[in-house]
Amino acid sequence: MIAVNADRLNQRLQYLGQFGQAPEGGVTRYALSLEEKTATETVAGWMQEAGLEVRRDTAGNLFGRLAGRQPGPAVLTGSHLDSVPNGGDYDGPAGVLTALEVVQSLREQGLVPEYPIEVVSFIGEEGSRFPHGLMGSSFLAGTFPYHELEEMVDRQGTRLVDALRAYGAQPEEVGSARVSPGTYKAYVEVHIEQSGLLEARGLPVGIVSGIAGMRQARGVIRGRAEHAGACPMDLRRDPMPAAAEVILEVERAAKESGPTTRATVGFVQARPGASNVIPASVELSFDIRDLDADRRDACVERVRQFFLSACERRGLTGEWQVQHTSTPIHCHAAIVATMEEAARSLGLEPFLLPSGAVHDGANVAEFCPVGMIFLRSRDGLSHTPDEYTAPEDIAQGARLLAETLWRLASHA
Numbered sequence: 001m002i003a004v005n006a007d008r009l010n011q012r013l014q015y016l017g018q019f020g021q022a023p024e025g026g027v028t029r030y031a032l033s034l035e036e037k038t039a040t041e042t043v044a045g046w047m048q049e050a051g052l053e054v055r056r057d058t059a060g061n062l063f064g065r066l067a068g069r070q071p072g073p074a075v076l077t078g079s080h081l082d083s084v085p086n087g088g089d090y091d092g093p094a095g096v097l098t099a100l101e102v103v104q105s106l107r108e109q110g111l112v113p114e115y116p117i118e119v120v121s122f123i124g125e126e127g128s129r130f131p132h133g134l135m136g137s138s139f140l141a142g143t144f145p146y147h148e149l150e151e152m153v154d155r156q157g158t159r160l161v162d163a164l165r166a167y168g169a170q171p172e173e174v175g176s177a178r179v180s181p182g183t184y185k186a187y188v189e190v191h192i193e194q195s196g197l198l199e200a201r202g203l204p205v206g207i208v209s210g211i212a213g214m215r216q217a218r219g220v221i222r223g224r225a226e227h228a229g230a231c232p233m234d235l236r237r238d239p240m241p242a243a244a245e246v247i248l249e250v251e252r253a254a255k256e257s258g259p260t261t262r263a264t265v266g267f268v269q270a271r272p273g274a275s276n277v278i279p280a281s282v283e284l285s286f287d288i289r290d291l292d293a294d295r296r297d298a299c300v301e302r303v304r305q306f307f308l309s310a311c312e313r314r315g316l317t318g319e320w321q322v323q324h325t326s327t328p329i330h331c332h333a334a335i336v337a338t339m340e341e342a343a344r345s346l347g348l349e350p351f352l353l354p355s356g357a358v359h360d361g362a363n364v365a366e367f368c369p370v371g372m373i374f375l376r377s378r379d380g381l382s383h384t385p386d387e388y389t390a391p392e393d394i395a396q397g398a399r400l401l402a403e404t405l406w407r408l409a410s411h412a
């Protein structure tokens with residue numbers, strides 16, 4: 001068994017939690033923010049200490065490479081350091097730090113892999129700031145909508161290109177962050193599970209069978225702002241009741257679509273946003289996912305049609321704009337088999353489960369085979385300050401990652 005330093009790993013995880021502590025609780029570490037930058041610089045420092053060859057690509061993704069006996073192709077492993085607003089300490093950092101721990105442990109024990117192992121920390125995975133999640137990996141895969149690069153802004157109006165520049169990336173050169181097939185032989189990400197399957201089965205870790213694909217859209221319903229007290233009920237062009245109808249339809253559409261469909265309205269904004277003003281507009285976010293792309297697309301289409309017809313029926317105008325789509329993927333059979341073998345060698349049950357959350361692997365699959373390891377989450381919670389994975393489960397995940405990476409990096 002390859003030994004890992006579980007104390008160092010868990011201490012680093014706790015340490016990173018300080019970057020972006022939100023007054024209302026949890027961690028808010030948006031894409032390309034000072035908080036993401038500081039956390040990433042901290043990890044870059046740990047990579048240096050571990051003796052890795054550290055570099056950034058033009059998009060700001062961080063890499064730390066442990067050399068192998070052969071020059072390549074390397075095995076890639078890692079995750080992200082950004083978070084949702086008021087998120088937890090584990091979604092993302094658990095994957096970056098287990099990856100770093102494994103390569104550092106290998107190096108300290110003088111274990112040289114046949115092929116290099118490279119740790120990656122992707123920028124902006126969550127999509128909580130700019131309307132494009134999985135951002136860092138989309139530059140590697142070439143799936144970023146480059147024609148939108150110049151116009152993309154966050155909700156405060158900050159341009160993505162300016163944020164990239166402030167982060168130290170080179171937006172004019174992001175095209176060169178693209179990775180060609182053959183550069184990496186495999187990608188493995190450790191991530192907290194984010195649902196309760198492992199906990200229900202009493203298992204510390206699991207092996208991911210596939211990653212759901214999501215489509216995110218922005219809907220704006222425009223009506224007419226008027227006095228809330230004076231304007232009679234039947235003369236209003238109020239976008240809020242239409243928004244309410246649409247939100248209920250989102251819930252219905254997902255429930256009727258099937259057990260693997262998820263649909264969420266997580267952001268609602270009325271403008272101008274005052275209790276005594278009928279809103280001029282209401283903006284809604286739509287996040288619709290499934291492991292099956294056709295079923296996901298059918299659910300999106302049902303919601304879109306309902307949205308447009310509700311607007312028309314109420315004399316309002318509706319604007320629907322798809323912002324981000326990720327493709328569902330199956331984890332690579334050979335990597336899954338390697339993980340199963342690695343799990344058995346550690347006396348762990350090789351339990352397979354799907355991921356309802358999206359991950360950078362969905363993009364990485366464009367240029368190399370992908371596998372994922374899940375760690376048990378307490379109460380299945382994630383994207384909340386209550387997110388928690390026990391130190392011993394993180395250690396087990398690191399051991400499973402070590403055995404997996406070692407095997408993957410040992411042959412061509």
Ligand code: GLV
Nearest residue numbers: 126356357358359
């Ligand atoms: C990322 O965590 C996502 O699934 O939205």
Ligand code: MN
Nearest residue numbers: 091092125191
């Ligand atoms: Mn994540």
Ligand code: MN
Nearest residue numbers: 091126357383
């Ligand atoms: Mn997340």
